[in-house]
Amino acid sequence: MVRTRSSRPLRVALLGCGVVGSQVARLMLTQADDLAARVGAPVELAGVAVRRPDRARETVPPELVTTDAAGLVASGDIDVVVELIGGIEPARTLIDSAFAHGASVVTANKALLAQDGPARYAEAERHGADLYFEAAVAGAIPLLRPLRESLAGDRVNRVLGIVNGTTNFILDRMESTGAGYGEALAEASALGYAEADPTADVEGFDAAAKAAILAGIAFHSRVSLDEVHREGITEITASDIASARAMGRTVKLLAICERSQDGRSVTARVHPAMIPLSHPLASVREAYNAVFVEADSAGQLMFYGPGAGGAPTASAVLGDLVAACRNKLNGGRGPGESAYARLPVRPMGEVVTRYHISLDVMDKPGVLAQCATVFADHGVSIDTVRQSGKDGEAELVVVTHRAPDAALSATVEALRGLDTVHGVASIMYVEGE
Amino acid sequence: MVRTRSSRPLRVALLGCGVVGSQVARLMLTQADDLAARVGAPVELAGVAVRRPDRARETVPPELVTTDAAGLVASGDIDVVVELIGGIEPARTLIDSAFAHGASVVTANKALLAQDGPARYAEAERHGADLYFEAAVAGAIPLLRPLRESLAGDRVNRVLGIVNGTTNFILDRMESTGAGYGEALAEASALGYAEADPTADVEGFDAAAKAAILAGIAFHSRVSLDEVHREGITEITASDIASARAMGRTVKLLAICERSQDGRSVTARVHPAMIPLSHPLASVREAYNAVFVEADSAGQLMFYGPGAGGAPTASAVLGDLVAACRNKLNGGRGPGESAYARLPVRPMGEVVTRYHISLDVMDKPGVLAQCATVFADHGVSIDTVRQSGKDGEAELVVVTHRAPDAALSATVEALRGLDTVHGVASIMYVEGE
Structure with missing residues (x-):
């Protein structure tokens, strides 16, 4: 007894x-x-x-x-x-x-x-x-209690994680089997990892709701759902995954909440991103979740575990x-809302991030120089370029340094306007480096 | 304001x-x-x-x-x-x-x-x-609050982790540079990771205190310090690390708190162990800490972060x-002691685990058979054997299946008694597989 x-x-x-x-x-x-x-x-x-x-x-x-x-x-x-x-x-x-x-x-x-x-x-x-x-x-991962209570005396600067098991399962299958999105989604549905209507998961709505909650708690400031930039995984192709792999990266759907460098504003976003294979999030398999929290005093913390299931x-x-x-x-009370910081939420255009861009270009001298000029004109610095030719056509893969998202999208728009660029095959964020 | x-x-x-x-x-x-x-x-x-x-x-x-x-x-x-x-x-x-x-x-x-x-x-x-x-x-890792509060409705079966930064730094240096224990300890001291008198860390006293605290909280039952089996890292050699590496493993100082299969008793221990390189704890570098928690409903959770520092x-x-x-x-109250379960703490001899044993043996036919008989006589099943000869001497490396620690030590004692066994070069626990 x-x-x-x-x-x-x-x-x-x-x-x-x-x-x-x-x-x-x-x-x-x-x-x-x-x-x-x-x-x-x-x-x-x-x-x-x-x-x-x-x-x-x-x-x-x-x-x-x-x-x-x-x-x-x-x-x-x-x-x-x-x-x-x-x-x-x-x-x-x-x-x-x-x-x-x-x-x-x-x-x-x-x-x-x-x-x-x-x-x-x-x-x-x-x-x-x-x-x-x-x-x-x-x-099941104890995440909100640590953020709300254990880190109550610290200043959180960044929360970055995999918070949707369905999409992680799909991307993991694409990565490990070379399957396309449709095939991997079908497998996820068959195994009960995806619902009959998978929209909330695959379009990133579920992860965006979680990002809004996480950002609010982490930064002691309200972040509403419509302030979270959201992109899903439905347009990720087997070739995107292969391209990431060729550069030592993998693709994950990430929720990222960041405090600006001056500490006076925040951003929250959900989108697929390439991360290095050596990053701890790269080895989060199947429907597991994992979240990194970076705080002033605590440094870098990670929480890992099953993200769903009864x-x-x-x-x-x-x-x-x-x-x-x-x-x-x-007679005690749990923590209530803590939103005293009242930090403005900046739009996606002001997020400072990196792009991985695949371009189909004409295979002739001067094309790279022309493209490089477009990047430079928009203040976007190039990290790496890989060029491969095939039958008069060439593929140009560019990974940029960090720049505001608005400058990166303007660069891509300008590239689309070049005669020598036949198409932009894919654009993806690069994180975790 | x-x-x-x-x-x-x-x-x-x-x-x-x-x-x-x-x-x-x-x-x-x-x-x-x-x-x-x-x-x-x-x-x-x-x-x-x-x-x-x-x-x-x-x-x-x-x-x-x-x-x-x-x-x-x-x-x-x-x-x-x-x-x-x-x-x-x-x-x-x-x-x-x-x-x-x-x-x-x-x-x-x-x-x-x-x-x-x-x-x-x-x-x-x-x-x-x-x-x-x-x-x-x-x-800095939020670990006790999650165990005491977030998992308050679950049943924890196992806590396994790296909870001492100093020893992890030393073992990590031995692993990455091939240095011996003394050299790695000197580096840890020079960099401020080890104290002037490193005994509490390197002999496992610090980790044992943490294991006692963790076991008490995880199992809602008192575990006193003298009930924690404790071994330090001072006898780990560069050759142990190399031998682990050759079998796809690395050496970590682990704190392990386990509930018995029938749920009616617990064990707590601190000792070096070989773990597979693919295990998440294998990639915990320098003075970082990481702890796995396995619970009935939550499944497997991991917490990672800086284990020390101001x-x-x-x-x-x-x-x-x-x-x-x-x-x-x-007017509220935090959680008090929760020790209602009153579970007995079993001694190390009753812990079920695995050994990695290196023997220096005579290089002649029949030695392996003779050794294998000793294992069988003690009810210890062999997982893998690797034999390598050099100048009439041979090295026999045996990794066992799971068996009670008492049976494993009795096996080693009996092996020492064989004429064909010149010495037991090293014995190490194998975990995380």
């Missing part, structure tokens, strides 16, 4: 019983003694709200299952609401109702937080409740649940 | 102003506005207790410096005591005095925590104070300071 400090059970309402929710319910029921010992009081599953009661009954006792989520949240004796429905509505209304009824909230809802986080924080604050959401970013995400949810329950019991 | 929720300043006493303490003081003074915003009230450096006041005055205003640590702690208006003196006394007495005077404590004192942690937790509990010590293990360690201290201050302000 585990001794606990209090015998009043903490009552938890679970909203949603899908891939993650069913694991949360299972763990709450099977590890009840451990949870009680860690919280200091029994943690009781008060009810599970679902759309289709039949499926939930496989994992939870039938008497706990209800289709009335609003009624469950409003029942008046709920200490913590675990929201795993996802999407904007009815999740938002249910979360606000939870706060209004004095409950704290644990959620994995990155879409809602990225779009409407500040208002949810404000509601939590107004009712003296907690809002925890470790599971919303990078699945049990791993449930682990993050339960960690938050223990924290929310402990606060209920001991 | 930063707005804070309270105008009552939180008063902090800093004990010790050395490599880490001076960085903590500097950051508290230069980032006062950020700390106030993150805590919700100004955080004030009330005093800095040192042995030699002259040196401290370089970083902190002279009027804050005192040699009377006990008086500072007992002054009655201190909210948080940051103890960075290290060692058992006077640190222990000062920490207990802090609790008795109603202050919370932030410390990096791994020696005290490993030897006397439970009594300190009890004092904190008795006075309703907090005890935070993120900086005690793996420097600024990185100060980052961890300040994160804890913000947490302790927030609790003081909001």
Whole structure:
């Protein structure tokens, strides 16, 4: 028998019983003694709200299952609401109702937080409740708590990571098998790594929501979803991957949040980028996630682990649940919104980065000089050039030094205008060097 | 001007102003506005207790410096005591005095925590104070907070990591330059990575203290320092490193805390081990630290970053300071000791592991068969054997499958007794495969 400090059970309402929710319910029921010992009081599953009661009954006792989520949240004796429905509505209304009824909230809802986080924080604050959401970013990896709490005395300058498992799986398959995008996506779907409609993942919406959340926490400043530059992976070709490989690089979909050099503004972006094969992120395989955090005092930190999946995400949810329950019991509060820094978010054009550009050019003397002049005219310095000819046509591959994105795109536009340039085969960011 | 929720300043006493303490003081003074915003009230450096006041005055205003640590702690208006003196006394007495005077404590004192942690937790509990010590293990890497809080709803089965920067620097130099132990240690000393008396690091005492702390937190069960099996790196030779390299492995000093398969007991140990070059820990260079955590639901997580140094360690201290201050302000409590599981700690003999054994044997037929019989007689299964002859002498390198450490040592003892075995050149653990 585990001794606990209090015998009043903490009552938890679970909203949603899908891939993650069913694991949360299972763990709450099977590890009840451990949870009680860690919280200091029994943690009781008060009810599970679902759309289709039949499926939930496989994992939870039938008497706990209800289709009335609003009624469950409003029942008046709920200490913590675990929201795993996802999407904007009815999740938002249910979360606000939870706060209004004095409950704290644990959620994995990155879409809602990225779009409407500040208002949810404000509601939590107004009712003296907690809002925890470790599971919303990078699945099982403890990332938000370290950023919000462990690094609370440091100054974060950069967060760079792989935060979407589906796209990492697809790019990893393209890299390891030479497959094209379509084929790799089909494999990801067959193995359950991609949803029936993969848009949110492959177009970078999911990663962009996570980037907005990460930037907000890292820089103590609000970054809204529409301030995150976003590009997906649907236009990456097998030839892009091969070209990266030929230069000792691989392609990853990265979320990058940066503080400017003067510290007075920030940027947030999601796009595919070439990184060196020697970079630790290059060896992040399959659906794993990994995030680098660079801070003034701490230096460079890395966090790595499963970025999705029922049990791993449930682990993050339960960690938050223990924290929310402990606060209920001991009268403490988890961290609220910290957005005091009020830093402006600069647009993509002002991001300083590097390009890898493949051009189809005429195979004749002077073409390289002509192209090089275009780069110079736009203030873009060239790092390396590789030229290879074939039947009167030549391929020119240029990797630039760091320059503002606006200058880089203007360079590409000007190159397109040259008679000797038949086409721009690909443009890709280069990071991590 | 930063707005804070309270105008009552939180008063902090800093004990010790050395490599880490001076960085903590500097950051508290230069980032006062950020700390106030993150805590919700100004955080004030009330005093800095040192042995030699002259040196401290370089970083902190002279009027804050005192040699009377006990008086500072007992002054009655201190909210948080940051103890960075290290060692058992006077640190222990000062920490207990802090609790008795109603202050919370932030410390990096791994020696005290490993030897006397439970009594300190009890004092904190008795006075309703907090005890935070993120900086005690793996420097700047957020590791204890993730283990104590993010994984509070999970079941940790294994912690495996590089937790001592000095020894990792020495082994990394031996690996990359082919230097012997003495030469690499001299380089580490010259560069400030090793102390004048390097015993605590190179003999594994420092890592063992960290292993005791990690095991206690990971398994919710007390593990005392004398229950941690400990071997240092002083006997590692350039030839061991070369031999590891020849088999696609490298040598690292690892701290390993494991739950038994039946979940009912645990082990904790620190020793050098060969790991595959493809293992993520193999690429942890210089004085960096990295720790793997395996949990039932979360799966495999990795945390990586600077394991020591003034600024990185100060980052961890300040994160804890913000947490302790927030609790003081909001009435909450950080996690206390969680040792309810009361799992017995098994001795090294019962650890199931693998050996890499180099034998100098007579170069004649039948020797391999004779040796193989000794392994079989002790129930130890052989994974690979490599034999190489030179002038009537031969070297036999055996890597075993997993077996209890007691069976492996008994096998080695029996091999020493064979006429055909001239000597056991080296024995090393093999991990991470």
